[in-house]
Amino acid sequence: MTAAVVGIIGGSGVYDLPGLEDVREERIDTPWGAPSDALRFGRIGKTNAVFLPRHGRGHAFSPSGINYRANIDALKRVGVTDIVSVSACGSFRAELYPGLFVLVDQFVDRTFSRASSFFGDGCVAHVSMAHPVAPQLAERIHAAAQAEEVACVAGGTYVCIEGPQFSTYAESLTYKNAGYDVIGMTALPEAKLAREAEISYATIAMVTDFDCWHPEHDNVDVAAVIDVVKKNAASASRLLARLLHDFPETHEPCPIGSDRALDNAIITAPEARDAALLKKLDAVMGRLNRAR
Numbered sequence: 065m066t067a068a069v070v071g072i073i074g075g076s077g078v079y080d081l082p083g084l085e086d087v088r089e090e091r092i093d094t095p096w097g098a099p100s101d102a103l104r105f106g107r108i109g110k111t112n113a114v115f116l117p118r119h120g121r122g123h124a125f126s127p128s129g130i131n132y133r134a135n136i137d138a139l140k141r142v143g144v145t146d147i148v149s150v151s152a153c154g155s156f157r158a159e160l161y162p163g164l165f166v167l168v169d170q171f172v173d174r175t176f177s178r179a180s181s182f183f184g185d186g187c188v189a190h191v192s193m194a195h196p197v198a199p200q201l202a203e204r205i206h207a208a209a210q211a212e213e214v215a216c217v218a219g220g221t222y223v224c225i226e227g228p229q230f231s232t233y234a235e236s237l238t239y240k241n242a243g244y245d246v247i248g249m250t251a252l253p254e255a256k257l258a259r260e261a262e263i264s265y266a267t268i269a270m271v272t273d274f275d276c277w278h279p280e281h282d283n284v285d286v287a288a289v290i291d292v293v294k295k296n297a298a299s300a301s302r303l304l305a306r307l308l309h310d311f312p313e314t315h316e317p318c319p320i321g322s323d324r325a326l327d328n329a330i331i332t333a334p335e336a337r338d339a340a341l342l343k344k345l346d347a348v349m350g351r352l353n354r355a356r
């Protein structure tokens with residue numbers, strides 16, 4: 065049985081996890097480079113948690129500059145079984161208003177300038193991303209939101225753009241007409257890498273604006289985003305504290321196999337694998353190596 069350890073990745077305006085007890089910080093090095101910041105270890109209730117601000121302290125890293133591989137590898141290395149990411153996002157629907165939390169369950173990748181896989185030449189893997197969010201984890205987040213009376217809806221599609229610029233009006237209308245629900249710049253490749261690392265992943269997308277399509281709302285800017293995040297920080301903390309308080313002590317097997325994603329994913333023959341890459345994959349492929 066594996067002990068559950070919950071990783072919380074904080075997004076814009078979320079650089080801390082209030083309520084974390086017995087906090088200790090550690091800088092973790094990874095074969096992929098340095099994560100965005102030191103990991104903050106602690107617990108809420110009986111649940112061990114690890115907090116990482118994805119942009120680093122003081123928001124040093126841009127969406128394209130974040131070392132997503134180092135962030136996910138570091139969380140894997142310290143035993144994280146489930147990741148809950150918190151992300152600010154724009155909304156394409158009038159009913160998804162600023163302050164609402166959306167538990168997105170699909171992503172569309174419009175990024176083009178980020179390393180989005182741990183695998184590559186010398187060890188090729190193709191994991192399924194059909195269902196990128198771990199449903200049990202999302203259900204737990206939803207239950208925590210309901211228990212804390214935090215406005216939250218389940219389901220939605222998050223389009224991830226490269227940024228750092230916000231979208232043009234034409235792009236915004238295109239995404240809206242395509243039926244996407246919210247927009248951000250960071251959930252990918254995070255979700256893809258978490259899947260490759262066999263970590264269950266879910267995103268709490270906090271609506272902060274209506275991007276630039278809404279005739280009755282101002283076009284998004286940073287100040288408006290941070291203002292909404294600050295106003296809703298207490299709700300986010302309450303939700304996360306409740307989630308962690310109620311979290312099971314042992315990791316529950318993911319019904320869609322997020323935690324076994326590498327079974328049947330690696331296509332490179334053992335004799336054709338690159339030793340240097342395999343070394344870098346020691347944490348990501350840890351379960352497979354232990355099973356051999």
Ligand SMILES: CSC[C@H]1O[C@H](OP(=O)(O)O)[C@H](O)[C@@H]1O
Nearest residue numbers: 075076127151152248249250289
């Ligand atoms: C501060 S506005 C744009 C910025 O906000 C979102 O950040 P995160 O997803 O980390 O909460 C968006 O993705 C951009 O990085």
Ligand SMILES: Nc1ncnc2[nH]cnc12
Nearest residue numbers: 152153154248249275284
């Ligand atoms: N409208 C928007 N577009 C991209 N990222 C965002 N983060 C918050 N609001 C956003």
